[in-house]
Structures are given as structure tokens and as C-alpha cells.
Amino acid sequence: MPEPSAADWGDRYLQRLTPWDLGRAHPELVSRIESLGPPGRAVVPGAGYGHDARALADAGWRVTAIEFVPDLERDLGEAVGWAGDVVIGDALQWTPREPVDLVFDHTFFCAIPLRRRPEFGPWAESVLREGGTVASAVFPIGRSPRGGGPPFAMSAFDLADALGPRFDLVTETEARQPRGRSWPTRWAEFVRMPDSFVSPTGLRYLADAAATRSRPGRRWP
Numbered sequence: 001m002p003e004p005s006a007a008d009w010g011d012r013y014l015q016r017l018t019p020w021d022l023g024r025a026h027p028e029l030v031s032r033i034e035s036l037g038p039p040g041r042a043v044v045p046g047a048g049y050g051h052d053a054r055a056l057a058d059a060g061w062r063v064t065a066i067e068f069v070p071d072l073e074r075d076l077g078e079a080v081g082w083a084g085d086v087v088i089g090d091a092l093q094w095t096p097r098e099p100v101d102l103v104f105d106h107t108f109f110c111a112i113p114l115r116r117r118p119e120f121g122p123w124a125e126s127v128l129r130e131g132g133t134v135a136s137a138v139f140p141i142g143r144s145p146r147g148g149g150p151p152f153a154m155s156a157f158d159l160a161d162a163l164g165p166r167f168d169l170v171t172e173t174e175a176r177q178p179r180g181r182s183w184p185t186r187w188a189e190f191v192r193m194p195d196s197f198v199s200p201t202g203l204r205y206l207a208d209a210a211a212t213r214s215r216p217g218r219r220w221p
């Protein structure tokens with residue numbers, strides 16, 4: 001499956017060929033959920049059966065779960081609960097009614113065909129409020145890029161590259177490893193810089209960025 005279509009993903013679920021599915025939320029998300037800040041609005045692109053979306057909803061977040069696969073709508077509706085939304089369609093085309101506080105990626109970025117990765121940064125920037133967070137269970141670490149995909153090889157640097165200068169990497173660290181996964185996972189968090197921190201040439205005011213980095217977890221109003 002070199003570049004799967006929405007229908008290809010749907011077939012995988014129909015045939016229950018879903019080796020990525022942990023059957024529960026990623027353990028690193030569970031352990032960090034409180035530190036993601038006071039619950040606000042979150043979006044989970046490529047949400048699958050919705051385990052991570054459910055964990056966020058249970059922690060008080062209003063979650064929008066986005067999936068290519070219409071058959072997952074019911075699972076996702078149950079996962080996000082009455083306060084959340086389910087969107088069936090291309091996550092990278094979705095725009096919220098109001099900016100969200102958190103984008104949570106877990107095996108979504110690594111499922112995007114490489115030619116579409118450059119869409120991820122402008123999309124994340126368009127959906128997040130200033131000071132909002134992109135948090136990622138970065139997987140698969142150390143997989144050969146020659147292996148194709150999905151999952152396509154991925155590191156926090158690939159995410160940083162796709163997100164561009166409007167995002168500041170504030171956390172990049174080891175993550176709990178779910179059983180049965182062939183490659184390690186890391187955890188990364190990026191903050192969407194306020195527009196005033198970015199010059200028209202794309203250069204950031206680094207002193208200000210460093211000040212925010214020294215206060216992990218700080219959120220702009």
C-alpha cells in the first residue's frame with residue numbers, strides 16, 4: 001500500500017488488518033494528559049477507532065475526531081461523547097469554526113504520503129490558536145526511509161520540518177513503548193508561536209522564543 005486512498009484505509013478496517021491499533025489510548029498520552037494544559041478544544045486527525053480521542057474527551061477536552069473512513073463514525077461518536085464532533089473526510093482540508101488549543105498526532109503524520117507532508121504545517125497553523133500545541137507520539141523512530149509506508153519513517157525533525165518556523169519545539173523525549181510495536185516511539189510537543197514573533201521573512205524573535213521555552217507548559221491567553 002504505497003500511497004493509500006481513503007478507500008484503501010476503509011478496506012483495512014473492513015478486513016481488520018489494523019496492526020497500528022493499540023486497543024487503548026497511547027500510554028504516553030495517558031501519562032501526559034494533565035500536563036497538556038487546562039482542557040480546551042482538541043483535534044485528533046486520523047483518529048482510527050478513537051482511543052486517544054476518548055482519553056482526551058474523558059479528561060475534559062472537547063474533541064473533534066477526523067477520519068477518512070465513514071465506517072468509523074459510530075466508534076468515534078462514542079469516543080468523543082456529546083461535547084465532541086466527528087468529521088469524516090480529509091483532515092488536512094478541515095478548518096474549525098474557532099481555533100483549537102491542541103492537535104494530537106498519533107500515527108497520522110506517519111500515514112500521510114510524503115508528498116503531502118508539507119501540507120501538515122500550514123494546516124496545523126490554520127487550526128491552532130496562537131500558543132496552541134501540536135503534541136505527537138512520534139512513531140516509527142529509526143525505521144528506514146527506504147521501507148516506504150505507511151507507516152512512513154518519521155522523527156520529530158520531520159515534524160519540525162513540516163511545521164516550519166511558526167512552531168517552536170518545546171519537548172522532545174522518550175515515550176512509553178506500547179507492547180507489540182516494532183519501532184520505538186518518542187514524544188514531541190510544538191507550540192504555535194504568536195504571529196508577532198515571526199517576521200515577514202520567516203525569522204523568529206529568538207530571545208522571546210527562548211523565554212517561552214524556559215517555562216514549559218505555559219500557554220498564551
Ligand SMILES: C[S@@+](CC[C@H](N)C(=O)[O-])C[C@H]1O[C@@H](n2cnc3c(N)ncnc32)[C@H](O)[C@@H]1O
Pocket residue numbers: 009010020021022045046047048049066067068069089090091092106107108111112150
Ligand atoms: C495508521 S492509522 C492510525 C489510526 C489511529 N491514530 C491509531 O493510532 O489507532 C492512520 C489513520 O489515519 C486515517 N487517515 C489517513 N490519512 C487521512 C487524512 N488525510 N484524513 C483523515 N484521515 C486520514 C486512516 O483512515 C487511518 O485510520
